[in-house]
Amino acid sequence: MGAGRRAGRKLAALALGVVLAVTACGGGGSDQAAGAGDAKGKDSTAARSKQSEAVVSIAPEDGAKDVKTSGALKVGATKGKLTEVVVRDADGGKIDGEISADGSTWTPSTHLAGSTKYTVHAVAKDSEGRTAAEDADFTTLTPKNTFIGNFTPEDGSKVGVGMPFSLRFTRGITNPEDVEKAIRITTEPAVEVAGHWFGNDRLDFRPEHYWKAGTKVTVDLNLDGVEGRPGVYGKQSKKVSFTIGRSQVSVVDAKKHTMKVKRDGKVIKTIPITAGAPGTETWNGQMVITERLKVTRMNGETVGFGGEYDIKDVPHAMRLSTSGTFIHGNYWGGNAFGNYNASHGCIGLRDTRGGWDKKAPGAWFYENSMIGDVVVVKNSNDATIAPDNGLNGWNMSWEKWKA
Secondary structure (H helix, E strand, O other): OHHHHHHHHHHHHHHHHHHHHHHHHHHHHHHHHHHHHHHHHHHHHHHHHHOOOOEEEEEOOOOEEEEOOOOOOEEEEEOOEEEEEEEEEOOOOEOOEEEOOOOOEEEEOOOOOOOOEEEEEEEEEOOOOOEEEEEEEEEEOOOOEEEOEEEEOOOOOEEOOOOOEEEEEOOOOOOHHHHHHOEEEEEEOOOOOEEEEEOOOEEEEEOOOOOOOOOEEEEEEEOOOOEEEOOEEEOOEEEEEEEEOOOEEEEEEOOOOEEEEEEOOEEEEEEEEEOEOOOOOOOEEEEEOOEEEEEEEEEHHHHOOOOOOEEEEEEEEEEOOOOOOEEEEEOOOOOOOOOOOOEOOOEEEEOOOOOOOOOOHHHHHHHOOOOOOEEEEEOOOOOEOOOOOOOOHHHOOHHHHHO
16 A cells, blocks of 8 residues: 555656646747747847948949049948948059048049049948948040140150150140149159149149259159040040250350350360340240251241241251250351351351261260250340240249249
C-alpha cells in the first residue's frame, strides 16, 4: 500500500508535471511570440536607425542635357555634411572643387567643357556618422558660337627675356575675368606672372621684370566651355611651353648713334647705328623683337609715308612694333652709321645688299638675336612707344599692368 501510494503520488506528480510542462510550453510560446514581436520591432528600429538621415542633392538632375558650362553644377547636403564629391568627364578627367566649411555645399573651382558628359558621385554623413550617397550624370551644351586665342610664342620655342605670352582672341571678350581665370601659367623657377588686357581681344602675361635666363614657362589654356561673351564659348584646351634663352638687351642711344649689345649683363659689342631723322624720329622705350626676316620689302605707303621709299630687298630685318618699327640691315645709308640719323623711324645697321657679308653689323646682329630679345631706345626726340604697339608692355609700370 505504501509503495502503491508512493507510486500513485509519483504518477500524479508526473501528470501534473506534464500538464505544467504543456502549459509552460503554451504560455511560453505565447510569451515568446510577444517577445519575438518585440525583438522584431527592435530589429526594425535598428534597421531604420542604420539608414542615414543625410540627404544629398545634385543639380542638374540625372540625365540632363544642354547644361550650361558655368553655374549649373551644384552639390548640396541637408541633415548632414558632404564628405566626398567626385566629378569626372567621359575620359576620366577630374573636375576640382571645394566643400564649404559647414559641409552643406560643393562648388566646382572651374567651368565645364562644352559637349561633354559628366558623372557626379557625392557622399554625405549625418550627425551619427552614417553615410548617404547620390549619383548622377549630365551632358553640357554644344556651343553654336565659339572663340579661340591665337598665341605667341609658339609651343616648344626658345625666346629672349623680354617675351610676354600674348593671346589675341577671335571674338571680343566681355567676360574677361572668366577668361583670365581659365588660363594658368606656371614657371620654373617660380615667379609672379600677371595678365593685362589691351582692349577686349588681347591679353598679355609677363613678370614684373624681364624673365630670368633659363626659365621654363608652361601655360594651360583651359578655355573650352568658357563663356567669353553672352552665347559665345571657348573651344580651346591646350598646354603651351616655352623656355627663356640667354639674356640679351641692346641699348640704342639715338644721340650718340650707337647700340651697345649686352649679353647676360655684359657689353659684347658696340655697333654704330642710324636712327630716325628729324621729323621721323624713332620711338623711345623698351621694344621686343617679334619677327625676324632675312630679307623683306619696305614700302613707305604701308606705314603712312606715301611714295618716299620702296626698298624691295632690305636685309636682316627684325620687327620691334606693330606700326612698322624695325631694326635692320642698311646698304644704302652711306656714312650715316655712327654719325647722324637718317631713317624714317627704324634703326639701321650697316649691311650689304643681299646680306652676303656675315661680318657686317646688320648680319652679325641678326644672327646673334632671337625672338623676345629686347632693344631699348633712349635719347630720341620722340615719345615712348605705346605698350600695345607690338609686345612692348614693359613700358607700363607693374602697378598699372596689374590694375
